[in-house]
Amino acid sequence: MDDAILFLEETKDPMSVVDERLLHLRAAGLLPRVRGIVFGHLSIDRSEEDEFEDFVLDLVSDLDVPVLMDFPAGHEVPNLTIPLGTEVDLVVEETTGWIVYREDALAAPGSAEAAASSSAA
Helix, strand or coil, X not given: CXXXXXXXXXXXXXXXXXXXXHHHHHHCCCHHHCCEEEEECCCCCHHHHHHHHHHHHHHHHHHCCCEEEEECCCCCCCCCCCCCCCCEEEEECCCXXXXXXXXXXXXXXXXXXXXXXXXXX
């Protein structure tokens, strides 16, 4: 999907597994088509976190897209729900970042909330 925000998470995987997965996405032609990358909470030992973040950022640095690391979703607590397929804006600053939802992710299509949300836009 072109211009998507890619959400990734790891489950105590070594860096070599993450490298393999990102290279697979790149080889399939999918990675260069994303508009941003959100990486969920890292479930690795905190002493390895900086090294892991640097490793991941280096793997995607050529894409010239915003990358948000350690987003509170994935396998650790807190684990925010990420509604897939929802229009969002990804905001990344030097030491923080967040996701802004452009639409109500919980309204059923055709519901009053969805209609009010789309007419307000």
